Amino acid sequence: MVETGPEERxxxxxxxxxxxxxxxxxxxxxxxxxxxxxxxxxxxxRLSHAPDVVLIYESGTIxxxxxxxxxxxxxxxxxxxxxxxxxxxxxxxxxxxxxRIDVGFLSAAQIDRYGNLNSTVIGSYEHPDVRLPGAGGAPxxxxxxxxxxxxxxxxxxxxxxxxxxxxxxxxxxxxxxxxGNVGAxxxxxxxxxxxxxxxxxxxxxxxxxxxxxxxxxxxxxxxSWDLAVGEPLxxxxxxxxxxxxxxxxxxxxxxxxxxxxxx
Amino acid sequence: xxxxxxxxxxxxxxxxxxxxxxxxxxxHLIPFAAGHEVIRQGRxxxxxxxxxxxxxxxxxxxxxxxxxxxxxxxxxPGVGSLHRLRDAVEHGHPRALELEEHxxxxxxxxxxxxxxxxxxxxxxxxxGSDLLAHTAVxxxxxxxxxxxxxxxxxxxxxxAIIHAQQADRKGNVGLWGITGVQREAVLAxxxxxxxxxxxxxxxxxxxxxxxxxxxxxxxxxxxxxxxSHPSYSMCVTTRDNAFYTDWDAISRDRDSFxxxxxxxVVGTPDHAAYLELISSRAHG
Numbered sequence: 001m002v003e004t005g006p007e008e009r010x011x012x013x014x015x016x017x018x019x020x021x022x023x024x025x026x027x028x029x030x031x032x033x034x035x036x037x038x039x040x041x042x043x044x045x046r047l048s049h050a051p052d053v054v055l056i057y058e059s060g061t062i063x064x065x066x067x068x069x070x071x072x073x074x075x076x077x078x079x080x081x082x083x084x085x086x087x088x089x090x091x092x093x094x095x096x097x098x099x100r101i102d103v104g105f106l107s108a109a110q111i112d113r114y115g116n117l118n119s120t121v122i123g124s125y126e127h128p129d130v131r132l133p134g135a136g137g138a139p140x141x142x143x144x145x146x147x148x149x150x151x152x153x154x155x156x157x158x159x160x161x162x163x164x165x166x167x168x169x170x171x172x173x174x175x176x177x178x179x180g181n182v183g184a185x186x187x188x189x190x191x192x193x194x195x196x197x198x199x200x201x202x203x204x205x206x207x208x209x210x211x212x213x214x215x216x217x218x219x220x221x222x223x224s225w226d227l228a229v230g231e232p233l234x235x236x237x238x239x240x241x242x243x244x245x246x247x248x249x250x251x252x253x254x255x256x257x258x259x260x261x262x263x
Numbered sequence: 264x265x266x267x268x269x270x271x272x273x274x275x276x277x278x279x280x281x282x283x284x285x286x287x288x289x290x291h292l293i294p295f296a297a298g299h300e301v302i303r304q305g306r307x308x309x310x311x312x313x314x315x316x317x318x319x320x321x322x323x324x325x326x327x328x329x330x331x332x333x334x335x336x337x338x339x340p341g342v343g344s345l346h347r348l349r350d351a352v353e354h355g356h357p358r359a360l361e362l363e364e365h366x367x368x369x370x371x372x373x374x375x376x377x378x379x380x381x382x383x384x385x386x387x388x389x390x391g392s393d394l395l396a397h398t399a400v401x402x403x404x405x406x407x408x409x410x411x412x413x414x415x416x417x418x419x420x421x422x423a424i425i426h427a428q429q430a431d432r433k434g435n436v437g438l439w440g441i442t443g444v445q446r447e448a449v450l451a452x453x454x455x456x457x458x459x460x461x462x463x464x465x466x467x468x469x470x471x472x473x474x475x476x477x478x479x480x481x482x483x484x485x486x487x488x489x490x491s492h493p494s495y496s497m498c499v500t501t502r503d504n505a506f507y508t509d510w511d512a513i514s515r516d517r518d519s520f521x522x523x524x525x526x527x528v529v530g531t532p533d534h535a536a537y538l539e540l541i542s543s544r545a546h547g
Contacts, residue, residue: 035341058367059290060441060472071504072340072341072502073289073290074290075502076291076502079497082471084472085441085472087442087444087474089374089375092367092371093386096368097386120364128352130353131352133336133337133345134337135335135367135394136366136367137366139366139389139394140368140388143387143391167392167394168392178391179390180411181391
């Protein structure tokens, strides 16, 4: 794609989502990063406006600065570029439970109107239609991190009125709140269509901005519950040329590296 | 003191039908060669424990070796589902699988309690999660502050199996890089098998997070070069990402899975032969 100036800049919904999410991470914060979309956004933040963000992966790699995005949570790249590497029991006890994480950065298969996350099953637990990978580190990241940023693509299958299984708690099945968990829970949800934040009183997720070119109707249609829309509704700031260039270079380096076999 | 033996002998002696077996390695240093040997020897009714069941447990489950799985995240890292695990859970094929499911923090606490000789581990976890209703976890109150916490039972496998970069001739084991929960798993288990990339005169500390398991904490050491393929051994091999991607198609279908296992695992006498076959297919 040829780009000659800001007026001609084009970007995909996924790029818009990643750039928006990256901006929610502030320089100097300590972030516990999930693999996939969160890892992409967290590393974009580190390579753009937040060079001193501290990234921690559940494989025990602390303060890591990968040149390429990890394919798995335990890629050698994460260990080689880390300030220190610790055992898995230690990363969850001393570092997460110990209260050293400002931001947990998560994704999931489903989210509900109160920010509860499902990564366990679609359907019933005993007889699932789809058996998903499961909890991993998410339940304790969701409960112990100072706050949680969630990223996932928005459609009626992922944005459901009630999740099939609460793997990681947001504000509870009925919006009752944090149920004694120490962290503040999800503070922002970034999707490919816009941004949602929990209402401070009811805890219900509310659409606070749509991405450029996205209509409210699209966001409402992609949500299985009657989506609350903030007033006034903002339009997300589009990606800058620099953000797009950094993200695309990161992704290009990544696919080049992962296409090589290590046998 | 650890005995230095062949992998076939170690598995033959220590992995019994019906045993609880923990093969650990958090993406890094996964003991694939040992898992394949368990399949070659036709072990059955195993309860498999592992924080992150990936392709190795997909293979064991698909071959019908397991009756139960204790885990916290089961997927093909960076690729997607484990199709043999899903087929077992969703359709009971080749047999139904009893699941005991935790979070990573819960599994880590279970192993740490096992290594410590304590009956349970304690953590600030599971609050508000539906996992509470479906797994071995109890709410307890702190006797000092009254805080509500989660208790998880100690995990003490019959045998723990790990892969490491080095052992010396006395059976002291050295590993480094991402070491996951391997030390806890070995110390929690009644017996242990460690496959190693090389046997050396003296252990070298060449990487970050160097961990030593003294010979007297290990039961058997087996020299199995590249024994973690398609996972990796930091400073020795790199992860075979293409294999993990290819596994998605191989494992999606019951027949193509069986065919692959017959050819590459059951049909090869040992790990060296497996590696030779893999390499001839990848490059020939």
